[in-house]
Amino acid sequence: METTLPGKYVSESAINDQTAIVFPNDLNAYGTLFGGRVLEMADQVAAVVAHRHSGRDCVTLAIDSVRFLAPARRGDILVFQAAVNRVWRTSMEVGLRALVEDYKTLERKHIFSAYFTFVAMDEQFRPVAVCAVVPVTDEEKRRYEEAEGRRERRLGK
Ligand SMILES: CC(C)(COP(=O)(O)OP(=O)(O)OC[C@H]1O[C@@H](n2cnc3c(N)ncnc32)[C@H](O)[C@@H]1OP(=O)(O)O)[C@@H](O)C(=O)NCCC(=O)NCCS
Numbered sequence: 001m002e003t004t005l006p007g008k009y010v011s012e013s014a015i016n017d018q019t020a021i022v023f024p025n026d027l028n029a030y031g032t033l034f035g036g037r038v039l040e041m042a043d044q045v046a047a048v049v050a051h052r053h054s055g056r057d058c059v060t061l062a063i064d065s066v067r068f069l070a071p072a073r074r075g076d077i078l079v080f081q082a083a084v085n086r087v088w089r090t091s092m093e094v095g096l097r098a099l100v101e102d103y104k105t106l107e108r109k110h111i112f113s114a115y116f117t118f119v120a121m122d123e124q125f126r127p128v129a130v131c132a133v134v135p136v137t138d139e140e141k142r143r144y145e146e147a148e149g150r151r152e153r154r155l156g157k
Pocket residue numbers: 001058059060061062087088089090091092117119127151154155
C-alpha cells in the first residue's frame with residue numbers, strides 16, 4: 001500500500017555532493033578504506049535524506065544490494081549521492097552511491113552502492129505514514145519503477 005499524503009519532489013531531499021576525506025583511522029589492515037566505515041558514513045547520509053523527506057524520526061530497517069566496487073585510499077575525497085527512490089506507507093527506499101574524486105583532474109570513480117529502507121516513526125516511536133515522493137526526471141522515474149520489485153523481493157513476495 002502506498003501513502004496518500006501529498007508528495008514532495010525527489011530533489012527536495014536528495015543529497016548530490018556530500019564530501020568526506022579518508023583519514024588514517026578509516027582504513028582497514030590493508031591500508032584501504034574499511035568497508036564498515038563506508039557503511040556507517042553511507043547510513044548517515046541516507047538517514048538525512050529520509051529525515052528530510054519525511055520530516056520525521058526515521059530508523060534503518062534494512063540495507064541491501066551493498067556493493068564495494070573499488071577501493072579508496074588515505075587522503076582520497078569521497079562524494080556521497082543519495083535520494084528517495086520510492087515511498088510506500090511508513091517505509092521508504094533511499095538509493096546511495098559513493099564515488100572517489102581525484103581533486104587534480106576532478107575525475108570521479110564509483111566505489112560503493114546500496115539501498116537503505118527507512119521507517120518513519122511518530123512521537124510514540126511507532127511507524128507513521130510518510131508523504132509520497134514525486135519522481136520528475138527519467139532517472140528518478142526508472143528508480144521509482146524498479147524500487148517496487150526490490151521491495152517485493154525484500155518482503156519475500
Ligand atoms: C523498523 C521497525 C519499527 C519496523 O517494525 P515492524 O513491526 O516491522 O513495523 P511494521 O510491520 O509496521 O512495518 C513497518 C514498515 O516496514 C516495512 N517492512 C517490514 N519488513 C520489511 C522488509 N523486510 N523489507 C522492506 N520493508 C519492510 C513494512 O512493509 C512497513 O512499510 P509500509 O508501511 O511502507 O508498508 C522495527 O523493525 C525496528 O524497530 N527495527 C529496529 C530499527 C533500528 O534500530 N535500526 C538501527 C538504528 S537506526
